[in-house]
Structure formats: structure tokens, C-alpha cells
Amino acid sequence: MIDINKEITRLVNFSIGKGLIDERDRIYGINKLLEVLSLDDYTAPFCTMDEDVCVDDILENIRCWAVENNRVSDSIDELDLFDTKIMAQLTKMPSVIEDEFKQLYNESPAKATDYFYALAKNTNYIREKRIAKDIKWKYESPYGILDITINLSKPEKDPRTIAKAKNIRKSHYPECLLCKENEGYAGRINHPARGNHRIIELELAGEQWFLQYSPYVYYNEHCIVLKGEHEPMIITKNTFRRLLEFVKMFPHYFIGSNADLPIVGGSILTHDHYQGGRYTFSMAKAREENHVHLEKYDIIACTLYWPMSVIRLKGNNIDNLVEASYEIFTKWKGYNDETVSIISETNGNRHNTITPICRFKDDFFEMDLVLRNNRTTVERPLGIFHPRPKYHHIKKENIGLIEVLGLAVLPSRLKHEMNLLCEYLLNGDIDGIRKHDDLRKHGDWAANILENYLLTEDNIKDVLHKEIGSVFLGVIEDAGVFKNTDEGKNAFTRCREVLFEDMGD
Incomplete structure (x- = not known):
């Protein structure tokens, strides 16, 4: 039997020990x-x-007690609302946390973010035990090490929750999951609880923005920088200034923006936001090629040996990097080369955009401009520069900022499907795979694996990991507008001549 008085005391002790509340707040917290x-x-x-x-661990005991004593149902969605409400009682006010952040920032930017990240974990806003369930491995590609993740940390909706949600009055508060109004919001069945959620106000390009962490943490210190106003994502000259100012403010973090068009953009285009963190992706370490000096702005430009088409700008002057980035972006928006299927506009719809990524490295600001195009055709309704249908059994979703950098975020269904595939492949049962409702989409891929490997219980998971990594490599190669072929390289050279025109070298 769970001693609820003990668990209350343990949780208050934990909160005081981690600095979520002060010793003076003990009785209040209880x-x-x-x-x-x-x-x-x-x-x-x-x-x-x-x-x-x-x-x-403490919250799990309290959750179990609450279910046993009819304080809450055992629905995962209701339990999340419930335990977040508990932690909200033991989390300092936003103004106090922001003051502590600023005091630490005066000592060092890294100390400030270390404090804020620890806070997000200690308040259980970042559910570490849930995130630990994610399956992760590395794939060695010709371009560098790619990160592969099967995302298991986002729980599936309980059918009871789905049924209840149908009867809930629609609310537009907060307007979306990224709005600043989520800070401290109790949540509801169809909107996650954020009582223990805190954000830090920033000024970027003279505007109000906020720093928070992603509750799903796809990589170390995965942060989100969101605009104070609920405005749609759009890449403007100010985008480059905001990214550079953020990196100047937090030089130990990278930051990037999803593209601002459907298909090549992120999952949320209705609220302008960026993603960053304290992690070095393979793209940051990719081999640089084709260096030129852009005399007009006194910066170095180069391309990367990477599956996607990237122009990297390097310099010390933020104003010059903003102007150069915007000039290249503006030219790219109108660029056409039908020999490689790049058409900038059809029927009044723009197709060319970029995924910009910024970091501070070796005493230089780096701005990576990843060239994107979202045009579709009858034959490729999901996008010409989107993963081909042959890869959809692994990855069908948008290829956004995180994938561009070299990290695959794959759907949770793959855990179940890969476990089943192990069984069928070890038995050599391709017919069974092709007949199975969950596996038939993997049929041709599985047959190729069986043909090329001598599978054993000891190696089969490694083989599947390698082959999934190979598929992800194909996915991001498909998303590249200039392929790493002779034709693609020549086309990229022609493009750069246009984009760098009048900049001097």
C-alpha cells in the first residue's frame, strides 16, 4: 500500500533539493x-x-495512489493532466525563474541554459523516463554519421480520451501549442497540460521572442524559440538577423528555422518559431567545398558535401551576413532550371524557399542556407523533392529542419513492425510479410534484405538498423534539389553563379 504522506514529503523534499521551491515554501507546498x-x-x-x-518515480507512486483512490482515471491523458497539476504547485513563478536565468546569464550563457534545462527536467516538463524509451542508433553514411530515432516518447491517445474530446467545447486558448499563453496552462483532454512549463523572454531583432525546451528532446538541450505573437512562419530578412542574434546571445547553441512552405516545412507553420540546442549534427561537420570570397560582404561562401544542397556563409559581421543571406534567398526564390526540375512558381504559387541554420564555430558565425523546392506533379503528388514512394514504408512525413541536419525522427509504429519483421525474416517467410496487414508495405524491402544477408538472431537487429539508416539517407538525398551526380553538380554550379552574381570573389 502506498503511503501518500510519505510520497508528498518525498516530492516536497525533491523540489526543495532541486531548487524548484525554497525551504521557506515547504508548508505551502505540502x-x-x-x-x-x-x-x-x-x-x-x-x-x-x-x-x-x-x-x-515519486509521481508514479502518487499516480497509482490516485487511481486506486478514485482521484483520477487510469487514462494516460488524464494522468498527464493530473501529475502536471501536481508539479505546477512546486514550480516557481515565471518572473522568479527568469530573474534567476538572467543572473546566471551574467556569469555565462551556458550556466543560464544549464539551469533552465535542469529545471525543465526536474519539474517533469521533460519526462526523462518516457524519452528514455526512444530507440536510437547511428548510421555511417558516405557523408558522415546520421542519427536515427524511433520516437516512442509521445504517448498514443487513449480511445476514451478521443471519445471525450468529441464532446468538449472547442477552445482557441491557447491558440496553438507554441503560443506564450501555454505557460502555466492547466490543459484539457485535447490540449496538453503546461502547468510546469516556463519560458524565458528574449529580444531578437527588436521583437519579443521566448526560449523554451521541447518536451520531446530529440537531441541534447533541444530548444524552441517562439515569437511572442501568434503569426505564421515566413522567412524574411529579419529571420537571418534573429538567428544570428540568438547565436551571439547563446554561442554554445545552434539554431535553425524550418522552411516556410508546406511539404518542405515543419509540422507547425501557423506560429513562427525556430529550433536549436546544444548538439553537433553531422551537417555541421560536413566537408566544405567550392570556397569563394564574396567581396561585397567580406564573407566566405562554400558548399557542403551533404545529401541536400547547402550554401554556407562564414563571417564576423552580423549585418553583412544578414544582407548576404537575404540577397541569396531573394535570388533563389526566383531561380529556375527545368533541366533538374526546379521551377520557382506555378499558377501564382511560389515553390523555392530555404531552411536556414546558424551556429558560431571557430570564431566565425556560420549561416547554412539549405535550398528547398516544394513543387508537386501528378506523378509525385507529395513533392518532386520529397521521399519517393519506395521509402514511405519507413518515412513519409515532411523533411524538416531536424532531418535536414541529419537526424531521422521515425514513427513509433516501426518498433512493433521491426520486431515482427525479425521473426518473419529469420524464418525466411516473405509470403507471410506480404500478407500481414502491418508488414506488407515492407515486402519488397524485406525481400531485398533476405537476398543480401545471411540473417541470424545475433545480427538481424543490426541489419535492420543499417537498412533503415540507408533508407533515411535515400530520403534526404531525395529532398536535395541538386543531386550529387555530374548533372546535379553542374546544375548547382550554374545556380551559384546566379546567386553570387555581383557579390564579387
């Missing part, structure tokens, strides 16, 4: 937890501070 748990009595047990305890 009383706020009693309120959430609908308890009117409490006896303090003897319970020492445990520095190694995980907040989710």
Missing part, C-alpha cells in the same frame, strides 16, 4: 499538494532527502 489530491489531513513522516531519486 498544502498545495493536499489541495490537488483532495486531502484534508497530513502527518509528516520521517523522510530524508534523496538526491538520486527521479521525480517520475
Whole structure:
């Protein structure tokens, strides 16, 4: 039987030990937890501070107690609302956290982000135990090491929740998942709880922006930088200035923007935002080629040996990098080369855009401009520069910023499907794969694996990981507008001549 008084005390001890509240707030914190748990009595047990305890372990005990005592149902969605409400009682006010962040920033930007990231984990806003379930491995490609992730940290909706959501009155508050109004929001069945969520106000290009962390953490210190106003994503000259100012502010982080058009953009185009973090992707380490000096702006430009088509600009002057980036972007928006299927506009719809990524490296600002095009045809309705149908059994979704950098975020269904495939492949049962509802989409791919490998129980998972990595490489090669073929390289050379025209070298 769970001793709820002990768990309340453990959680308050944890919160004080991690600096979520102060010792002076102990009684207040206990009383706020009693309120959430609908308890009117409490006896303090003897319970020492445990520095190694995980907040989710304590919360799991409280969740179990609450279900057993009919405080909440066992639906994952309702439990998430419930335990977030618990942690909201033990999380400092936004203004206090922001003041502490600024004080640490005066010592060092890294100290400030270390504090804020630890806070997101200790309040269980970042659910570390859930994220630890993600399946991750590396794939060695000709371009460098690619990161592969099967995302298991986002729980599937409970059917009971889906049924309840149909009867809930529609609300437009907060307007979307990225709005600043999410800070401290209790949540509802069809909107995640954010009572323990905190954001840090920033000024970028004279505008109000905010820094937060992603609750799903696809890579180390995966942060989101969101605009204060709910405005759609659009790449303008100010985009480049904001990215560069952010990196100047936090030189240990990279930052990038999804493209601003459907198909080649991210999953949320309705709210302008960027993603960054403290992680070095393979694209950042890719081999540089074709260096030129752009005398007009006194910066170096080059391309990268990478599956996608990237122009890298390097310099010390932010104003010059902003102007050069915008000039290249403006020229690219109108660029056409039908020999490689690049058409900038059809029927009044623009197709050319970029995925910009910024970092500070070796005493230089780097601005990577990844050239994108979202044109579709009857034969390729999902996009000419989108993964071909042969890859859709692994990855069909948009190829956004994270994939561009070299990290595959693959759907959770693959865990189940790969486990089944192991069984069928070890038995050599291709017919069974082709008849299975969940596996038939993998049929041709599985047959090729069986033909090219001698599979054993010891090597089959490594083989599947390697072949999934190979598919992801094909996915991002498909998304590149200039392929790494003689024809593609010649076309990219012609393009650069146009984009760099009048900049001097």
C-alpha cells in the first residue's frame, strides 16, 4: 500500500533539493499538494532527502495512489493532466525563474541554459523516463554519421480520451501549442497540460521572442524559440538577423528555422518559431567545398558535401551576413532550371524557399542556407523533392529542419513492425510479410534484405538498423534539389553563379 504522506514529503523534499521551491515554501507546498489530491489531513513522516531519486518515480507512486483512490482515471491523458497539476504547485513563478536565468546569464550563457534545462527536467516538463524509451542508433553514411530515432516518447491517445474530446467545447486558448499563453496552462483532454512549463523572454531583432525546451528532446538541450505573437512562419530578412542574434546571445547553441512552405516545412507553420540546442549534427561537420570570397560582404561562401544542397556563409559581421543571406534567398526564390526540375512558381504559387541554420564555430558565425523546392506533379503528388514512394514504408512525413541536419525522427509504429519483421525474416517467410496487414508495405524491402544477408538472431537487429539508416539517407538525398551526380553538380554550379552574381570573389 502506498503511503501518500510519505510520497508528498518525498516530492516536497525533491523540489526543495532541486531548487524548484525554497525551504521557506515547504508548508505551502505540502498544502498545495493536499489541495490537488483532495486531502484534508497530513502527518509528516520521517523522510530524508534523496538526491538520486527521479521525480517520475515519486509521481508514479502518487499516480497509482490516485487511481486506486478514485482521484483520477487510469487514462494516460488524464494522468498527464493530473501529475502536471501536481508539479505546477512546486514550480516557481515565471518572473522568479527568469530573474534567476538572467543572473546566471551574467556569469555565462551556458550556466543560464544549464539551469533552465535542469529545471525543465526536474519539474517533469521533460519526462526523462518516457524519452528514455526512444530507440536510437547511428548510421555511417558516405557523408558522415546520421542519427536515427524511433520516437516512442509521445504517448498514443487513449480511445476514451478521443471519445471525450468529441464532446468538449472547442477552445482557441491557447491558440496553438507554441503560443506564450501555454505557460502555466492547466490543459484539457485535447490540449496538453503546461502547468510546469516556463519560458524565458528574449529580444531578437527588436521583437519579443521566448526560449523554451521541447518536451520531446530529440537531441541534447533541444530548444524552441517562439515569437511572442501568434503569426505564421515566413522567412524574411529579419529571420537571418534573429538567428544570428540568438547565436551571439547563446554561442554554445545552434539554431535553425524550418522552411516556410508546406511539404518542405515543419509540422507547425501557423506560429513562427525556430529550433536549436546544444548538439553537433553531422551537417555541421560536413566537408566544405567550392570556397569563394564574396567581396561585397567580406564573407566566405562554400558548399557542403551533404545529401541536400547547402550554401554556407562564414563571417564576423552580423549585418553583412544578414544582407548576404537575404540577397541569396531573394535570388533563389526566383531561380529556375527545368533541366533538374526546379521551377520557382506555378499558377501564382511560389515553390523555392530555404531552411536556414546558424551556429558560431571557430570564431566565425556560420549561416547554412539549405535550398528547398516544394513543387508537386501528378506523378509525385507529395513533392518532386520529397521521399519517393519506395521509402514511405519507413518515412513519409515532411523533411524538416531536424532531418535536414541529419537526424531521422521515425514513427513509433516501426518498433512493433521491426520486431515482427525479425521473426518473419529469420524464418525466411516473405509470403507471410506480404500478407500481414502491418508488414506488407515492407515486402519488397524485406525481400531485398533476405537476398543480401545471411540473417541470424545475433545480427538481424543490426541489419535492420543499417537498412533503415540507408533508407533515411535515400530520403534526404531525395529532398536535395541538386543531386550529387555530374548533372546535379553542374546544375548547382550554374545556380551559384546566379546567386553570387555581383557579390564579387
